[in-house]
Amino acid sequence: MPTIKTLIDLLEIQSVSSDESNIMEFLLNTINKRKHSWKVSPEIHHGPELHDCLLLKFGNPRTAVFAHIDTIGFMARYENQLVPVGSPELVEGTVLVGNDKYGPIRCKLMIRDDQPFHDFGRGIERGTLLSYEQHVQIDEKFIHAAYLDNRLGIFNALKLCEFLEDGWVVFSTYEEHGGGSMPYLLRYIQEKHPVSQALISDITWVTDGILHEEGVAISIRDKFIPRKKYLDKIIGLAERSGVPFQLEVEGHGASDGREVQFSPYAIDWCFIGAPEDNVHTPHEKVALSDLEAMTEMYKYLMAHL
Incomplete structure (x- = not known):
């Protein structure tokens, strides 16, 4: 079961x-x-x-x-921009995780002019999906x-x-x-x-x-x-x-x-x-x-x- x-x-x-x-x-x-x-x-x-x-x-x-x-989640766009997938709450500092062809990703959600961005140390491959870091x-x-x-x-x-x-x-x-x-x-x-x-x-x-x-x-x-x-x-x-x-x-x-x-x-x-x-x-x-x-x-x- x-x-x-x-x-x-x-x-x-x-x-x-x-x-x-x-x-x-x-x-x-x-x-x-x-x-x-x-x-x-x-x-x-x-x-x-x-x-x-x-x-x-x-x-x-x-x-x-x-x-x-x-x-729900986010998709990487251009210039550190993120696009919501579904309707996630946009909370500054939320930790997001994912992977692109260059390796694993762990970053924070940033809000500028009511728009979501990430603070990862390098560019994230366009179209990469990010989700909330899990803590059960x-x-x-x-x-x-x-x-x-x-x-x-x-x-x-x-x-x-x-x-x-x-x-x-x-x-x-x-x-x-x-x-x-x-x-x-x-x-x-x-x-x-x-x-x-x-x-x-x-x-x-x-x-x-x-x-x-x-x-x-x-x-x-x-x-x-x-x-x-x-x-x-x-x-x-x-x-x-x-x-x-x-x-x-x-x-x-x-x-x-x-x-x-x-x-x-x-x-x-x-x-x-x-x-x-x-x-x-x-x-x-x-x-x-x-x-x-x-x-x-x-x-x-x-x-x-």
Whole structure:
């Protein structure tokens, strides 16, 4: 079963949007090692036609779970300039790491006229991707690290695989920078074994109404609004599950659920994830009890949807 060591290994892998191949290979190797101990050994779908995405088909799916495997970061431009990938917080002094053809890179983020730069001692090869330097801290109540969004969503999906009898588990790319993989993933699923329901395994925000240690967040809406009939079904099952949860209502933000809603397929969707503080910084923070509630909720919902 996935352990805290698995999670820490996930957190250490660089996977800025457009460069997801390393984490895809890690997931593929992990799945191949463990699939024979799962309740159902899945069909594994990957290859050039799916780029760096990975799909697992268990039994006769009714529902698909989507977890994105990319992260925010930065790309080197000219004259020490950086261009954000996705929407990282621009915090002066943040340590960034990466590699180009000249070797490893460790530098600090500098802000000039509201624009990001780096302070590395030499020029960085154009197009080099940089990510936050990782420092994982786990205490009795919380995990603190960069990229809990969406390494915890991936961890949740891997935990689900242990018990899942029927369903798709899908690891998508590019979510943090405009999406793009979901249309061909949805088409692939609907051609192989269609479903009419989806869950988005991702991490949401701590806000004035969503708090640490109050359970997993079931999102009634972000910028986009799932179909109420499906939400009512999800919430009804959540109430019967006995798993702690809280209901989220926001007016902005989006996820892979957006692309499900915009697709040509009649697939209901709902975002369900643990809330985090310090979003899109190197210091994201999630309560371990909320992560546990997330994994238990997915296990229950996928057995009853």
